Structure formats: structure tokens, C-alpha cells
Amino acid sequence: xxxxxxxxxxxxxxxxxxxxxxxxxxxxxxxxxxxxxxxxxxxxxxxxxxxxxxxxxxxxxxxxxxxxxxxxxxxxxxxxxxxxxxxxxxxxxxxxxxxxxxxxxxxxxxxxxxxxxxxxxxxxxxxxxxxxxxxxxxxxxxxxxxxxxxxxxxxxxxxxxxxxxxxxxxxxxxxxxxxxxxxxxxxxxxxxxxxxxxxxxxxxxxxxxxxxxxxxxxxxxxxxxxxxxxxxxxxxxxxxxxxxxxxxxxxxxxxxxxxxxxxxxxxxxxxxxxxxxxxxxxxxxxxxxxxxxxxxxxxxxxxxxxxxxxxxxxxxxxxxxxxxxxxxxxxxxxxxxxxxxxxxxxxxxxxxxxxxxxxxxxxxxxxxxxxxxxxxxxxxxxxxxxxxxxxxxxxxxxxxxxxxxxxxxxxxxxxxxxxxxxxxxxxxxxxxxxxxxxxxxxxxxxxxxxxxxxxxxxxxxxxxxxxxxxxxxxxxxxxxxxxxxxxxxxxxxxxxxxxxxxxxxxxxxxxxxxxxxxxxxxxxxxxxxxxxxxxxxxxxxxxxxxxxxxxxxxxxxxxxxxxxxxxxxxxxxxxxxxxxxxxxxxxxxxxxxxxxxxxxxxxxxxxxxxxxxxxxxxxxxxxxxxxxxxxxxxxxxxxxxxxxxxxxxxxxxxxxxxxxxxxxxxxxxxxxxxxxxxxxxxxxxxxxxxxxxxxxxxxxxxxxxxxxxxxxxxxxxxxxxxxxxxxxxxxxxxxxxxxxxxxxxxx
Amino acid sequence: xxxxxxxxxxxxxxxxxxxxxxxxxxxxxxxxxxxxxxxxxxxxxxxxxxxxxxxxxxxxxxxxxxxxxxxxxxxxxxxxxxxxxxxxxxxxxxxxxxxxxxxxxxxxxxxxxxxxxxxxxxxxxxxxxxxxxxxxxxxxxxxxxxxxxxxxxxxxxxxxxxxxxxxxxxxxxxxxx
Numbered sequence: 001x002x003x004x005x006x007x008x009x010x011x012x013x014x015x016x017x018x019x020x021x022x023x024x025x026x027x028x029x030x031x032x033x034x035x036x037x038x039x040x041x042x043x044x045x046x047x048x049x050x051x052x053x054x055x056x057x058x059x060x061x062x063x064x065x066x067x068x069x070x071x072x073x074x075x076x077x078x079x080x081x082x083x084x085x086x087x088x089x090x091x092x093x094x095x096x097x098x099x100x101x102x103x104x105x106x107x108x109x110x111x112x113x114x115x116x117x118x119x120x121x122x123x124x125x126x127x128x129x130x131x132x133x134x135x136x137x138x139x140x141x142x143x144x145x146x147x148x149x150x151x152x153x154x155x156x157x158x159x160x161x162x163x164x165x166x167x168x169x170x171x172x173x174x175x176x177x178x179x180x181x182x183x184x185x186x187x188x189x190x191x192x193x194x195x196x197x198x199x200x201x202x203x204x205x206x207x208x209x210x211x212x213x214x215x216x217x218x219x220x221x222x223x224x225x226x227x228x229x230x231x232x233x234x235x236x237x238x239x240x241x242x243x244x245x246x247x248x249x250x251x252x253x254x255x256x257x258x259x260x261x262x263x264x265x266x267x268x269x270x271x272x273x274x275x276x277x278x279x280x281x282x283x284x285x286x287x288x289x290x291x292x293x294x295x296x297x298x299x300x301x302x303x304x305x306x307x308x309x310x311x312x313x314x315x316x317x318x319x320x321x322x323x324x325x326x327x328x329x330x331x332x333x334x335x336x337x338x339x340x341x342x343x344x345x346x347x348x349x350x351x352x353x354x355x356x357x358x359x360x361x362x363x364x365x366x367x368x369x370x371x372x373x374x375x376x377x378x379x380x381x382x383x384x385x386x387x388x389x390x391x392x393x394x395x396x397x398x399x400x401x402x403x404x405x406x407x408x409x410x411x412x413x414x415x416x417x418x419x420x421x422x423x424x425x426x427x428x429x430x431x432x433x434x435x436x437x438x439x440x441x442x443x444x445x446x447x448x449x450x451x452x453x454x455x456x457x458x459x460x461x462x463x464x465x466x467x468x469x470x471x472x473x474x475x476x477x478x479x480x481x482x483x484x485x486x487x488x489x490x491x492x493x494x495x496x497x498x499x500x501x502x503x504x505x506x507x508x509x510x511x512x513x514x515x516x517x518x519x520x521x522x523x524x525x526x527x528x529x530x531x532x533x534x535x536x537x538x539x540x541x542x543x544x545x546x547x548x549x550x551x552x553x554x555x556x557x558x559x560x561x562x563x564x565x566x567x568x569x570x571x572x573x574x575x576x577x578x579x580x581x582x583x584x585x586x587x588x589x590x591x592x593x594x595x596x597x598x599x600x601x602x603x604x605x606x607x608x609x610x611x612x613x614x615x616x617x618x619x620x621x622x623x624x625x626x627x628x629x630x631x632x633x634x635x636x637x638x639x640x641x642x643x644x645x646x647x648x649x650x651x652x653x654x655x656x657x658x659x660x661x662x663x664x665x666x667x668x669x670x671x672x673x674x675x676x677x678x679x680x681x682x683x684x685x686x687x688x689x690x691x692x693x694x695x696x697x698x699x700x701x702x703x704x705x706x707x708x709x710x711x712x713x714x715x716x717x718x719x720x721x722x723x724x725x726x727x728x729x730x731x732x733x734x735x736x737x738x739x740x741x742x743x744x745x746x747x
Numbered sequence: 748x749x750x751x752x753x754x755x756x757x758x759x760x761x762x763x764x765x766x767x768x769x770x771x772x773x774x775x776x777x778x779x780x781x782x783x784x785x786x787x788x789x790x791x792x793x794x795x796x797x798x799x800x801x802x803x804x805x806x807x808x809x810x811x812x813x814x815x816x817x818x819x820x821x822x823x824x825x826x827x828x829x830x831x832x833x834x835x836x837x838x839x840x841x842x843x844x845x846x847x848x849x850x851x852x853x854x855x856x857x858x859x860x861x862x863x864x865x866x867x868x869x870x871x872x873x874x875x876x877x878x879x880x881x882x883x884x885x886x887x888x889x890x891x892x893x894x895x896x897x898x899x900x901x902x903x904x905x906x907x908x909x910x911x912x913x914x915x916x917x918x919x920x921x922x923x924x
Binding site: 084096227228230232235247253257622637638646647683 | 757758760761762763764766767768771772777778780788790791792793795796797798799879880881882883884885
């Protein structure tokens, strides 16, 4: 515990007498300091182990430092890694707290039905818990077919379970990261350039001359390499343009901040296209060579003048022109960022397409300072028998949405309620690494679905709210205590990263690969898990990739040479985009064929009535949604969210800084907990804002319980994207309640 | 040798990675911190300005904490780094009261604690933990006596400020604006 302090005492106790002694030593430091190559390890004598982070989806490679007592003390970024360049973000650095958290799930739990009183959990052995899970899964398979068992997942544990599910015969798999987050932009970009944006986004921010953020807040989202590259872009004098109703951190770094009226972004995008085309400042050569349907687009945006957009967006026409010209002046080294969480208003795929088309007009896709052609290296499949062919799966469940390319979590939830989608009846859930009640809106529907399904098993490291609904809870060890799949990253150059255990699993927790294998064997699927330890799988794969576990243990990250050609297009280079027409589709024949708008159309969305404010939510740099709120290191930085309120609104509503308020939404749903008001000029007068992920309602989360407010519970109205099924969540309006509305209930 | 830290407020996003890195590097107990991030908002919507910056002990040339310390526990060492000798500290708190930056705190073990510029790392030729981890690279550290050092160069070319200049402490943490 006190090794650091002991060395501290040793140094300081030399005091003034030590000056000369240290004087010489420090000279050499001075020299190396100027070289600025000193990202280095701790003063302590610690063992280092290769890992990659699981505190968020960026998956930065790191070194975990462990002391003699097998305690993980520090996490430091791997310098070779293109996700973090040796520098983790606060959550990555604070990943030690995920490991050390005393509130972790400690042993398997099984629900007990008590006659005349509430259900409780009892502790169980792994054998008993996994046998129960396997028998329930077998029962669902026998009675309804394996397809009726759904996997709802996020992150690394999900991939082990996906293998189990496919072997078992179910492709009923979904993750909220799609239809509650980035799905629409993938559809929008896919329909325009023929390829997904993917993660990490292939944005060449470090070499950009102009970065446009529309509802993207780099710096508050700590998408590590992007934050680092944005900082480099600032150093290089890049023009940053931020469109946000809130004065975000990125807005404060921007030359232009467009304080847009919420829900009108598409009007601005169309107007920008209008300016580029009608001022004749779009990238003509690029559009001519690679574009399809430009003339249709030109006609389409004819009337979308900045004056037209002004009336909708409240952004002055000259600002719209000025920013469009700034983008054109830097083109093709201009990035209109695709954003990440883009499920806002239900027309999100079309907005994503407008963003993609704008990039097309600027010529940024495939050009330096714009988007690079990413590349990854394939990790060979560890041999296993072929998967059986399910009769239906995520695709059929989401068949109403022709452009969905992944499972739609909300549709899987709907199909779990008898009478909603009986064609594809879902009878059991396996939930892994996702706290559905904080991720998916419309809690009433989720609760109805959970009431209806016959069996729910939840795998997590923490007692998140979702565990409270489970029949069986499986405690997963943290990423710092396990082997996991090789991280193969799409980046400028392909790279792989290794995750190996830095310490033994605490308590009675186990890795997801182990649980999947155990359940698989109990289901008679042992052939799919032909290894004793997942380490063997990784070792086999690494050998096939021309490296080895031994090498990877030493280096953590390995870079490979590109094989797909240049990252950027040469001037005039013939190139076929992977779309239907082989071109960048400004006009989409595919959308037209399916009866959708072939080019994005602005439609007006609801605005709050008097006394109500639009509920906006976003990221805090210290937290990853709801999963980190209880982390001791990170809750120490921020343990509650606050409600951002414009001073004018505060005056009208009689609100003061730090006053506790409850919120009631348009459907009469009242927040469980209160939130403290933060009066700030950083927010518009028609909206309020809070960080997402707070307001936990499980007392087992001792630091997070009752701290701040859950935005998700107030999101009861969603507008579903007709293209891919995403849930638009930014159309919820709230009013303030200054008296505790739950008081009577408590008394 | 005159150590200084230079922090570019134009790049800082206020993520507080510096705070966590310091806590894990220096075993700072949860609930305490040697560095912290401040946010200053000026103007009125939509003409707003925001300054985020990481703050800590300013390792002042004219350090009031050293002058007020009755036991000599607070002292200045080579490079101008202000340190506290734990076993000489009686926890009287005079230094805490005298510091215009509110940089010191009572450690639960009974002595006064604060930023050391990661003196133990400097000794090994490493940067302070906060500087080494910062994702925006907005923090610089080096020797002001060396005119070629990055910190000297930055202070020569960029507009800057120090905190509480009126207190006459001659601080060694600079902010680029």
C-alpha cells in the first residue's frame, strides 16, 4: 500500500542536504526531458501485463502494473497502440477501480421465489448455476426452438456468448450499441459510400484542416485517439466548426459555434449542400469522377437556401455561408464527423446520409485530412464444427426495417411480449455486459418483456439494475483478470492487441469464455469448445498470424503492414466504391426502390410546449454510460450528474444553483431521484441537459445509488427510424418539480 | 534547474485524467486529490467562453507554505520543487491556510499532502504522472533555466498567465491562453 509513500519519504528526507547529490542526477534528466520521450512506468517495483481496456468500446491497449500481493495498482497506455498512443483516458487510467470495486458481483446467484414475500437471491455454486442455465436453454430449444433464446450483449463477453449461441442454434442476437447508438450513421454512410464508418472512425483528424462536429462532442466523449488527434489539429491551426445547442467543450475549442435549435440539424446540412453547390465551391473533379446523381441533388437542394434554414435552425444565413466556405476552402482535408450516438429524431439514417453526402461534395472520403481507407487484419477462426442454421434470427425479427444490418434490441424486446410479434416468439434472454434498463428507452416495455419471458440470465461484473430482473446472475471477472479475444483494430495500419490476466479473478468470478464453454458442454456442444483454456485459442491464432503469445506478452500490441493499398486516393485514381452504382450515391436508387426518400428531406419535429424543456443528454469524460458510475476512482471525480439550465430559464422557473429538482416528462413520468440544478450559460433556453448514466436504483451499488438522475427513465417517447429501426430519443420534454413528488409514497 | 509546468488551456478538455493518474501513481486515498480541474464560464449565451484547466501546487519561488511552516517540514529542494517531509509535519495546517491556491490537504494519516511534481519520477528522468498521461498533451514540463526547453520556448511565444499573481508567490505553473 505505502510503497510509494516510503520512497517519497526517502527522497524528501534528504531535504536541503540532498541538493548537491540530486543536482548531478537532475542534469541528465533535464536533457532527456527536452526529448519528451518519458512516458514511463511507476516508481514502484511492479510486474507489467499486456491488456486492452474494456471500460469503453475504444479498447485502448495498456499495461497493467501489479504488485507482489497480486493487486493491480496502475494502468498505463501502450505506446505502440494507435487507439491511445501510450495515453489512456481517465476511465482507462481509473480502470483499476473496476477491478478494486468492493461492490462487484462475487458469486453466482439464483432467484428464489418466496411464498407471500418478495423474491430473493441465494448464492449458488458455479456447477449449480450453469447447470440451471443450460437446462433452461435446453428447455427453450425443445419447446420453441433455439431461436427463441435471445442474446443481448455488449463488449468482449458478448463475442464468447455469440459463439455459444450460434453453436446452440440461435442467431437472435442484438446489442444496444446499434439501434440505440451508432446504427443510423452506418446506414447513412453505407448508402452513400458503400461502407460503414465503423469503430474507431477512420477520420484523419490529425491532418485535417477543418473539422466539423455536428452533435459530436469529442473531448466529452473520450474516444481516445480522436481526442488526441483533435488536440494535434488545434496545434496545427485547423478550423473547428461545432454545431450543438449546448456550448460543449468542443464548441469552446471552435472557431465557429453554431448554437442550433435542437432537432433541426438536417435543415442545416441541406443548406450547407446548397451553398457548396450554388456557390460552385464543391469539389467538382471529385464529384464528377466518383459521384452518382449529383444533378438530382443539385435540383433537390435548390430551395434550401441559408435564409430558408435560418427560419428553422435559428442560425444566421451569413454564419451558414461562412462555415460552408470554410469547409470548402480546406477541402478535401475537411471532415464532417459522422458522430457516434446518433439516434435522435427518427430520421437519423437520413441525417447520417446528409453528413455523408456533404463529405462527398467536399471530396473528403479517401483523402488526407478527411477519411482514410481503414484496414484490419483477420484473426483466423479457431476450428469448430459448422454452426446449425437457425430458422429465423435478428434479421427476421427486424424485417420491417430493410436497412438494418444488425439486431435491433428494441425489436427483440418487442418480440418477447406475447401479442407483439408472435411470428418470432422470444422466451428467454441472456444478457451480457449491458444494463438494458439504462440503455434502452421505454422502460415500461422492457419490464413487460422481462415479465413475459420464461428465463433471464445476466452476466456482468457489477450488480447493475438488470441483474435484479434475472433468474440467474453470473459474476464475470473484469477484463484485468482474464484472457479474451485478440483485438484486431481497423486503423491506418492494421494492429492487434493482447489481453491477458494481470491478476487472478477476485472473489468467485469467472471469465465469459469459461462460462460459455461450461454451458456449451452441458448442452452437448463440447465440440465447439475444443480447448482447455482460452489462452490456447489465442496462442493458436497468434501463431497463424506470424507471431506468438510469448512475443505478444512482451509487446502487447503488434502493427502489421497494409495490404489493401494506399490510405488515400491518388488524384484522378480510378476507384470503385462498394455501392450499387460503384459511385458515391448522392441520389440513392436503392432508397427510391424501397419507397424511401432517395435524398434526405427535412421534416419538422415536435418542440416543447410552454413550461417544458427538451431533455438532452450526453457524455461525461470521466464515465462510460452507467457502467462506471460506481467505480471508486471515477465516482471520486464525478459522483452525480447535474441539470444544466440556462439562467433565463432559472429566473423564470425560480431555480437556483444546486437546488434539487425532480423532472416530469410529457407522459407524466416522474424521475425517481432528484438532480441538482446547474445554472449555466452553456445551454439554450429551450432545453435542459444532463450527463447520461446516473441515477442508479440498486442499493448494491453503494457509491452510485440515488446519485443524480437517470435520463433514460424519462425517455418514454421514441421515434423509430424507418430505415434501420433505431430509437430516436431526443423528443422528450420535461418540466421541473421543486417539491419531492415521492414524499407521500415514502411516508 | 528551475522546474515549471506549462498548461495549454486551449487544448485542455477537462477530462481529469491528470487527477486519476496522480491518484494511482501517488497512492492518494480516494476522496482526496493533489490536482484538480476547474471550469470557468464567461459571457452570455450564445457568446460564451469556457476555460478548462488542471490545477495543483504551484511550487512557488516565494512559497508562503514554506515560510509559515513551524517545523521546516515544508521545504524547497533542487529544481524549486516544494515538498513536505511527512515525519516532520505536525499537521498544524498553517500551510493550508497560507496557500492561495488551496493546493494542500490533511492526509488521513495525519500529515499535510500535496503535489510533488512527482519528484520520485523526476529522479528517474520521468515526467510527472499527470503530464505523461494527458490525452490532449496540453501539459508540458521542463526546466526554465534551459532556454531551449519546451517550456521556455512556449512561454517565449505564447500568451500566458499565472494564478493569483497578486499574492506575490512567484508560481511555477503557467497557463497558456
